[in-house]
Every structure is written in structure tokens, then in C-alpha cells.
Amino acid sequence: xxxxxxxxxxxxxxxxxxxxxxxxxxxxxxxxxxxxxxxxxxxxxxxxxxxxxxxxxxxxxxxxxxxxxxxxxxxxxxxxxxxxxxxxxxxxxxxxxxxxxxxxxxxxxxxxxxxxxxxxxxxxxxxxxxxxxxxxxxxxxxxxxxxxxxxxxxxxxxxxxxxxxxxxxxxxxxxxxxxxxxxxxxxxxxxxxxxxxxxxxxxxxxxxxxxxxxxxxxxxxxxxxxxxxxxxxxxxxxxxxxxxxxxxxxxxxxxxxxxxxxxxxxxxxxxxxxxxxxxxxxxxxxxxxxxxxxxxxxxxxxxxxxxxxxxxxxxxxxxxxxxxxxxxxxxxxxxxxxxxxxxxxxxxxxx
Numbered sequence: 001x002x003x004x005x006x007x008x009x010x011x012x013x014x015x016x017x018x019x020x021x022x023x024x025x026x027x028x029x030x031x032x033x034x035x036x037x038x039x040x041x042x043x044x045x046x047x048x049x050x051x052x053x054x055x056x057x058x059x060x061x062x063x064x065x066x067x068x069x070x071x072x073x074x075x076x077x078x079x080x081x082x083x084x085x086x087x088x089x090x091x092x093x094x095x096x097x098x099x100x101x102x103x104x105x106x107x108x109x110x111x112x113x114x115x116x117x118x119x120x121x122x123x124x125x126x127x128x129x130x131x132x133x134x135x136x137x138x139x140x141x142x143x144x145x146x147x148x149x150x151x152x153x154x155x156x157x158x159x160x161x162x163x164x165x166x167x168x169x170x171x172x173x174x175x176x177x178x179x180x181x182x183x184x185x186x187x188x189x190x191x192x193x194x195x196x197x198x199x200x201x202x203x204x205x206x207x208x209x210x211x212x213x214x215x216x217x218x219x220x221x222x223x224x225x226x227x228x229x230x231x232x233x234x235x236x237x238x239x240x241x242x243x244x245x246x247x248x249x250x251x252x253x254x255x256x257x258x259x260x261x262x263x264x265x266x267x268x269x270x271x272x273x274x275x276x277x278x279x280x281x282x283x284x285x286x287x288x289x290x291x292x293x294x295x296x297x298x299x300x301x302x303x304x305x306x307x308x309x310x311x312x313x314x315x316x317x318x319x320x321x322x323x324x325x326x327x328x329x330x331x332x333x334x335x336x337x338x339x340x341x342x343x344x345x346x347x348x349x350x351x
Contacts, residue, residue, distance in 0.1 A: 008200075009196065009197040009200040009201075010197050010199045010200050010333075010335070011182070011197040011198055011199055011200075011221065012198060012199050012221055012222070012223075012226075012227040012230045012231070013339055014197075014199065014335060014336065015199060015230065015333040015334060015335055015336060016333070016334050016336050016339060017229065017230065017233055017315060017318065017319065017331055017332070017333060017334075018319075018332040018333070018334050019318045019319060020318070020319045020320050020330060020332075021320060022317055022318065022319065022320035023320065024316070024317045024320060024322060026317070027310065027313040027314055027316075027317050028313075029317075029322060030312075030313040030316040030317060030321070030322060030323070030324070031322065031323045031324065032048045032309060032312060032313065032316075032324045033046060033047060033048055033071060033324070034046070034047070034048070034049050034237070034324055034325055036049075036215055036237060038153050038174035038175070038215065039169060039174050039212065039213045039214045039215075040146065040153075040154070040169075040172050040173070040174050041124075041150075041151055041152055041153040041154070041174050042151075043124060043151070043152075043153050045153070046071075047071040047072065047073060047098060048070055048071045048072045048309070048324075049072075049073065049237060049238040049239065049324075050067075050072045050073065050228065050238070050239055050240075050241065050308065050309075051072070051073040051074065051075055051217060051238050051239065051240040051241070052064070052067055052072070052073070052074040052075065052240075052241060052245050053075060053219070053240050053241060053242040053245070054075035054076065054077045054078065054100075054102040054127055054129055055077060055242050055246075055267075056077040056079050056252050057246055057251050057252045057253050057264070057265065057266050057267065058077075058241075058242050058245050058246055058251055058252070059074055059075050059076050059077040059102070060074075060076070060077070060250060060251065060252045061076065061080070061084075061088045061092075062249070062250040063245065063248075063250040063251065063301065064076060064088075064092075064095055064098065064099050065092060065095060065250075066250050066300075066301050066302060066305065067098065067305070068094070068095040068098040068099075070305055070309065071098070072098065072305070073098050073099070073100070073238070074098065074099050074100075075099070075100045075102050075125075075127040075129075075155065075240070076099050076100065076101060076102060077102055077252075078101075078102040078103055078104060078109070078112070078113075078129075082112070082115050082116060082119060085101075085116050085119065085120060086119055086120065089119075089120045089122070089123070093122065096120065096122040096123055096124075097122075097124070099123065099125065100123075100125035100126060100127040100155060101113055101116050101117060101123050101125070101126055101127070102126075102127040102128075102129055103126065103127070103128055103129070103145075104128075104129060104130060105128065105130055105137060105138055105141040110141070110144070110145070113126065113145075114148070117149065117152070124151070124152050124153060125152065125153050125154075125155065126145060126149065126152050126153070126154050126155065127155040127156075127177075128141065128142055128145060128154060128155065128156045128157075128173075129155075129156075129157065129158070129177065130157075130158070131158065131180075131188065132158075132180075133156065133157050133158050133159040133164060133168065133177075134159065134164060138156075139167060139168065139171050142154065142156050142168060142171045142172050142173050143171045143172055145172070146171070146172025146173070147172070153174045153175070154172060154173045154174050154175070155173070155174070155175040155176075155177060155217065156168050156173035156175075156176060156177065157176055157177025157178065157179070157217070157219065158177045158178065158179050158180055158219055159176060159177070159178060159180070159205070160178060160179065160180045160195075160196035160201040160205065161196070161201075161204065161205070162204050162205055162207065162208030163208070165178070165205045165208040165209050165214070165216065166208050166209075166211075166212060169209060169212045169214040170212070173214075174214065174215065175214070175215045175216065175217055175237070175238065176205065176209055176214065176215070176216045176217070177216075177217045177219045177240065178198075178201050178202055178205045178216050178217060178218055178219060178236070179198055179201065179218065179219035179220035179221060179240075180194060180195050180196055180201075181194065181195030181196070181220075182195070182197075182198040182220035182221030183219075183220035183221070183242055183243070184220075184223070184242065184243035184266075184293075185242070185243065185266060185267055185292070185293060186220065198218065198220065198221035198231075199230060199231075199234055199333075202216070202218045202231055202234040202235060202236050203234045203235055206234065206235030206236060206237070206328075207235065209237075210235070215237040215238070216235075216236055216237055216238070217236065217237070217238040217239070217240050218231035218234070218236035218238070218239045218240065219240040220240070220242065222239065222241055222243075222244055223243070223244070224244075224311070225307060225308045225310070225311025225312060226311060226315070228241070228244075228308055228311065228312055229311060229312050229315035229316075229327070230333075232312065232324060232327050232328065233315070233327050233328055233331030233333070234328070234331070234333075235328045241308075242266075243266065244304065244308065245301060245304065246264070246266040246295060247263075247264045247266060247295040247296065247297060247298040248264075248297075248298050248299065248300060248301035248304065249299060249300050249301065250300070250301045251264060251266070251301070253265045253266075255297055256294065258294075261296065261297075262296070262297035263294045263295060263296055263297055264294070264295060264297050265292060265293070265294060265295075266292070266293050266294075266295050267292035267293070312324070315327065319331060
């Protein structure tokens with residue numbers, strides 16, 4: 001018989017963070033850097049744990065350069081050639097500690113990943129990314145990569161439940177990507193009916209991971225800096241962003257002009273656009289699980305980065321967290337029926 005879980009599950013939009021007394025004088029007093037030691041690679045990370053997603057309109061080399069200036073991270077999409085990687089590494093050796101090479105689990109993916117890692121030994125992060133992290137084939141792929149690269153730090157996902165987080169950590173992954181369906185250009189929930197409210201997924205998966213000295217990434221569902229803070233408050237070690245970083249100069253794709261205004265394409269990596277570009281089209285046995293949108297061109301990503309970091313710093317001052325590490329310990333969520341007062345809609349979207 002089908003089972004209904006009646007426990008309440010929440011998204012970012014369902015909660016606000018309750019303020020608490022604070023001794024902080026200024027947002028400038030907040031330290032957003034984190035340091036982690038990873039469970040399986042035993043390597044240490046230090047930086048601001050916000051990650052540009054490995055989508056070909058977000059996880060670009062250009063984005064990585066800007067993110068690294070702020071000690072932020074980029075998972076580079078898997079469609080760059082080996083020669084493009086070599087050129088990037090030669091020109092930007094200082095950035096390699098803030099990027100991961102991405103791989104799927106398809107035919108030839110491990111071979112291409114291996115070629116990149118052998119050509120550029122200073123890349124020590126691997127992102128193994130599939131839409132459905134529940135398949136035994138995916139778990140075995142993680143085991144194989146761990147066996148081949150015992151000292152690399154492995155990110156793997158996506159999943160939304162504690163038992164699968166534990167399975168992947170025990171199979172060799174260090175950081176588990178959490179999120180099925182919350183992304184702005186993801187249509188998995190519409191096409192399949194599968195998903196999990198992101199805030200609850202993060203809370204439950206963080207609890208499972210931290211019990212095994214593992215780490216998680218909240219991947220998807222952030223629409224504004226406040227959502228990034230909520231993800232950290234819920235226990236995420238890293239927060240991955242796609243839509244919030246799309247549409248910028250550093251995002252992939254050409255600028256499109258229409259009626260005197262500039263736009264950029266943004267699309268999910270399971271969309272028909274992405275599959276046509278990289279695989280020749282949508283295979284007949286599957287459906288597209290991503291959409292393609294045209295978004296207004298937003299200029300350089302620097303302004304958006306400052307907006308995000310400023311927002312998270314401000315959250316920390318509201319709850320008295322002098323360091324990002326303290327935010328989850330000082331977060332109390334309040335359930336709400338309305339998050340924003342939208343009586344006035346701005347003429348132009350503010351970023």
C-alpha cells in the first residue's frame with residue numbers, strides 16, 4: 001500500500017528566521033569563511049562556501065575567476081574540452097583550489113574526467129552529478145572514483161533523504177548535494193511528481209551527514225540572499241546557486257537583443273536545449289526535465305555576489321552570529337503564511 005508521510009515538510013518560503021540579541025556592532029564584523037576537513041579525502045577546505053552550479057550557463061571559467069576573488073567556489077560544467085581546461089589552468093593557477101571538475105556517470109564521462117585530472121594535478125575536487133542519486137549504478141560510480149582518486153575530495157548527488165546521504169558518504173563521497181526539483185529551471189517535480197521541500201531536505205540530510213563527519217550542499221531553491229541564509233541556518237555546509245548567478249556577463253551563452261533590451265538564455269541541464277546542444281537531442285526513452293528561459297541581462301556578477309554576501313552577513317548580525325559557523329546554532333525558524341509584502345511591485349527587477 002502507498003504510504004503517506006504526514007510529518008510537515010517545509011520550503012524556504014514557508015519560514016522566516018527569528019532575530020536574537022546581538023553584540024555585533026556591524027556587518028563588517030561577520031566572518032563568512034568556513035574551514036572543513038573532509039571525511040574521506042582528509043583534505044582541508046577554507047573559503048566562503050557558496051558554489052556556482054555546474055550548469056553550462058553558470059559554472060563557467062569566467063564565473064570561476066570572479067567567484068574565486070571572494071574565496072567562493074565553482075563547479076565547472078562538464079562540457080569544456082581538455083584543451084580548454086589546460087588553457088584555463090595555465091592562465092589561472094591560483095584559482096584551481098576553488099574549482100571542481102564535473103562528471104556525469106555516462107559512457108566516456110570517467111575517461112574524460114581522468115584525462116583532466118591527470119593533465120592538471122592541482123585540481124583536487126571532483127563533482128559527480130546526476131539528477132537521480134538513488135541508483136545503484138551511481139553509488140558504484142562513486143565507489144570507483146574514490147578507489148581511483150583516494151586523495152581527491154568528491155562531491156556527489158543529488159539526493160534528499162538521510163539514508164542516501166549516509167550511503168554515499170560510506171561509498172567514498174565527502175560532500176553530498178541535496179535537492180531534487182527545487183531549481184528555477186528544473187521541471188522534475190512537474191514531469192515526475194518526485195521531490196522534497198528543500199528546507200526540510202537540508203535539515204534532515206545535514207543531520208545524517210554530520211553524524212558521519214560528512215558535509216552537504218544545499219543545491220537549488222534559492223531565489224534571494226535570504227534563502228541562502230536560510231539554507232546555512234538549516235545546517236547546509238555549502239549552498240549551490242544556479243538561477244541567482246545566471247544572466248550575467250560571466251554566465252555562458254550569447255547576449256540576445258530584443259526590442260532594444262538585452263537578454264541571456266538560462267536552461268536546466270536536463271532540458272531539451274541542453275540535450276540538443278550536447279547530446280544531439282532528447283533520447284526517445286526519456287522526457288526533458290528542465291526548461292529554457294530568457295532572462296534580462298544583469299551585467300557583471302560582482303554586484304550580485306556582493307548582494308548575496310551582504311545579505312548573509314546581515315542575517316548573522318540579526319541573530320548574533322559573529323561567524324558563519326555559528327549561524328545554524330543561532331537559527332530559530334518561524335513558520336509563516338506570508339514572507340513578503342508585495343503590495344508594490346518594482347518597475348524593474350532589483351538585483
